[in-house]
Amino acid sequence: MSHDVLTPDDALSEPQEQNTQPLSEDYKSDRTQVETEKSPPKSTDKERIELPKEPLLKPYVPNENVHAQIVEDDLEEAQNRFRVDSTQTYTVAEDFKALEDIGKDKKKKEKSSEGKRKRDRVLRWKGITVEEMKKKRVERTILDDISGHAFGGELTFIMGSSGAGKTTLLNVLTGRNKGSLRTNGEISLNGRKMTSSEMKQLSAYVQQEDVFMASQTVSEVLHFAVKMRSPERLSKKRRENLVENMLTTFGLKNCENTRVGSVKEKGISRGEKKRLTIACEILTDPPVLFCDEPTSGLDSFMSHQVMKCLKDLAKEGKIVICTIHQPSTWVYQMADRLVVLCQGKVAFEGRTKNVEAFLVKLGSPVPDHASVSDHFIRVLSRNVREQQTDYEARMQKILKTQLSKDRLTLSESVRYQKSKDKNLRKKIHRSWCFQFFALIGRGLVQITRRKKYILARLILTVLVSWFLGMVYLQIPINRDNLLGIKGVIFATLQMNNILYMMPSLISFWEDYAVVVREYQSNMYSPSAYFMARSFTDSLLHLFYPIIFFSIIYFMTGLPITIIGMSTFLTMCIAMSMIITSLSHAVVSLCGNVTISLTVAPLISVPVMVFGGFLITVKAIPIYYKPLSYISWYHYAFEANMIALFKDHGVIEGCNQTSIMTSAMNMECSTGLKLIEDQDFDVDHFWMDFVAVGAILVFWKITPNNYYNSTISLKVVCGEKFYCFIWCRNPCRFP
Structure with missing residues (x-):
């Protein structure tokens, strides 16, 4: 196992009192710091729920095989996942086994166990390098040794100027649209190495362009998606109830009978189209949700409404990762974690609350009455009067300041032995x-x-x-x-x-x-x-x-x-x-x-x-x-x-x-x-x-x-x- 590596969050945060019992090194992260910060330094027995002979903090981060087993269970259930309403999901195994019996009410225990199980998911990517090939030669390097991670229950932004590699990174994580690009690196979920087909089983992808049949209404789009994607053929009444819940949850009730429209045909607004796209993609209740530029072309209010939907999904325990160019202040404040790319490299990776301190360390503090995200992008951009050599030197300083390194290596990834081969081909439920x-x-x-x-x-x-x-x-x-x-x-x-x-x-x-x-x-x-x-x-x-x-x-x-x-x-x-x-x-x-x-x-x-x-x-x-x-x-x-x-x-x-x-x-x-x-x-x-x-x-x-x-x-x-x-x-x- 690897030793601890200092991250910007570690360097920029105040020293925290460490628990006497060490955690699993693969899962020491900012999440652990957040939980430690939230817990009082001295708590009584009544204030903390205790398990037999062990404090609560250690069981929250179980061993690697338990985490890997969560992924295996997700893969088993992937073909049959489906949202039966706006907050519940239907799976083959509908209830999860409680991690520990603490003598509480059964329903509360199952709900707590399921919520903790969802939040235990950690998506990591290590050493992602993407090269554009032309005639079997490397034309240019799009991403260079990119590492990072995202947690369940949190909203993660991938930011950067145009051409920084945001969409390319998202495509590599989802295993889509790689084309003739040559990729290297490792993607893991809870320490378990993931293939492209496995990641597609566990994730949904909201693309930048919202494409629908222009002549269909909002309600018809959802009805068709429910009818075609549900694991079992739902009755008309159940389908109508589900569509009604989805319309209400995503704020589409007022336009349910309006045609979607297109560039040539007037229809619903772009914000409503984006929410409709998200509603269609989460019908299978995926543990991981990727969104490519969800606020592109939207005004500040519409962007906030779309991101509020994504934030609510993250609160359900999902890993939600979005590429975003330059968010407004309202949108930026919704993010829990931030990954900033510059020239195909990581300029910052950590919690959003540490961005301002990071900029101070760079010697570029955020001016008064200025947006943090706008200022960060401005720092990463080249001024008109700035020489190319000066700009490159400044970028090297920023990249050296970024100390976040993913601890997961090829040798540390969990080698979970499968008892049988799984058919990971795409499954279409309807004949x-x-x-x-x-x-x-x-x-x-x-x-x-x-x-x-x-x-x-x-x-x-x-x-x-x-x-x-x-x-x-x-x-x-x-x-x-x-x-x-x-x-x-x-x-x-x-x-x-x-x-x-x-x-x-x-x-x-x-x-x-x-x-x-x-x-x-x-x-x-x-x-x-x-x-x-x-x-x-x-x-x-x-x-x-x-x-x-x-x-x-x-x-x-x-x-x-x-x-x-x-x-x-x-x-x-x-x-x-x-x-x-x-x-x-x-x-x-x-x-x-x-x-x-x-x-x-x-x-x-x-x-x-x-x-x-x-x-x-x-x-x-x-x-x-x-x-x-x-x-x-x-x-x-x-x-x-x-x-x-x-x-x-x-x-x-x-x-x-x-x-x-x-x-x-x-x-x-x-x-x-x-x-x-x-x-x-x-x-x-x-x-x-x-x-x-x-x-x-x-x-x-x-x-x-x-x-x-x-x-x-x-x-x-x-x-x-x-x-x-x-x-x-x-x-x-x-």
Whole structure:
């Protein structure tokens, strides 16, 4: 075990009377000093609750294995934790064994034991070093040998100027968004070394940006989160009671029926969004809560309200760690501990009450009527007139003054032997079918509320079909108009690119950030969302093609036959669904909407060129033949031509006797001859339906795997994520 190391809190605090019985060295900390300071120097037996043969102070910090056992119990219960109301939690083991029997009332003893158990949690990080890699070389060091700790029941701030490494440290602690960064160091909870997967099991992460479905109300967001995250399927009454308690606890009762909104759509305030995000994340009652810039973009009052919610959660015994740039005085006074970063190193780590004394020791006391946090950040910042050498020398002085060193080393960490391997993979409580139908229900509600979007696409469909119908208005089927007839049939298929590809691609990607957040929260799998979204979009693409068909078919005067009309309508619907599914596939594969707008035409245009209108099948060069075989335009065009002209008979204006002698009459004869001249085969009619159906199924199902990979890579890589096809050094799973 290591020897005691002097910390700023030790150096700056008044000497305290030490207890005669030593504590476990791994857990000697500022917490022990606080408890000693709070207890009177001389207490009577009546004033102190005594245990048999031992004073109370020592049992408060039990041995390492007891602390490690708390973590093991937390991991066992992680999959089934859930808040049944605003103050209680549901777990597999609902009551904890009392540490000592002191002869008190059973309920009070259990409550005291549980509260003490929660506050016994200590999160430590030792020697955290983060380096940005580029071409297998260290581009720069973001964090350099960072150490610190946080306690249960306390609110810890990670402060620093922009670029100091606050968010990077938080991401390392949570095991998220590491990307291509190389990290070293150790993270432990109660002396037990924690892996990234284990930390994710025991923690919740409130990201800086609050992302929700803009069309959902506050109440609907909480109802959906409760329904998807509860370990057991709650009744409607219990779910409503829980949501009601959450709304009241987080001050969201007045806006429960207000839509969340977005940048483009007015909704609730940013402070209410932040409280809603916190409410969704603590549903599983995690022992550790991480928040990235919870007050970013909020005014002083809203910041105070958000931090008050976090402070109340800390009072429940949780470890609450927040990154914060420059808090107001009200917000700063709520913090129990402070970690200040400067140039990727620790400038201060300790209790907030010792910050002013620390600044005095640096020779920069806090001026009268000045905020401590503002002054500290100002001390760490470079003045405009200050030379770089002077600034670096001043920073070295600050870093040397910071004496806080974490006592936990690799050799001191508890090696807790597991009796059996634990499955630490993410567990989604609801079945895939339940997720699928729940997401369909939410998707349908979302569609009904996106009235402007639906109206805009409806107007676009009407205008394009009307414009195309006016170009070929009541075109007669005769020798002079055969090229125009084929043109309108193929143009109908081609217009699906304009009508459905780009809108579908953009709208599908709008919810991407929401899906990432909800997937991280174990609400549902990406495959369930993809299939549900594909299904709801398909409902829209049953509606728009019918309108498109109704306008253009009758305006152009195509033959009114059952087989012709049904085939034409079927192919319009199939083309719209294929194009939409292709858009989903491209954006899922690329992982970036800007790149997708470039890639999508690269796929659709070649198959359209070899669809049979611009060049016949036999005239296609042999090296381009495969494109005609996978072209859905080819099969749809062939089916429409067969359905419309198979039984047409002699085409008006054609002279059958001159067809062999006049090159101008090559395409002029019967409907069958017109089909043959296009290199189409009448016997392929039903095969065309099969081919179009197979292509539709392919684009509906296959992209599901790409979407799963995209979401998973985004969760692992964070902002460093790039499409694994376009990136030379893609991020990899750890």
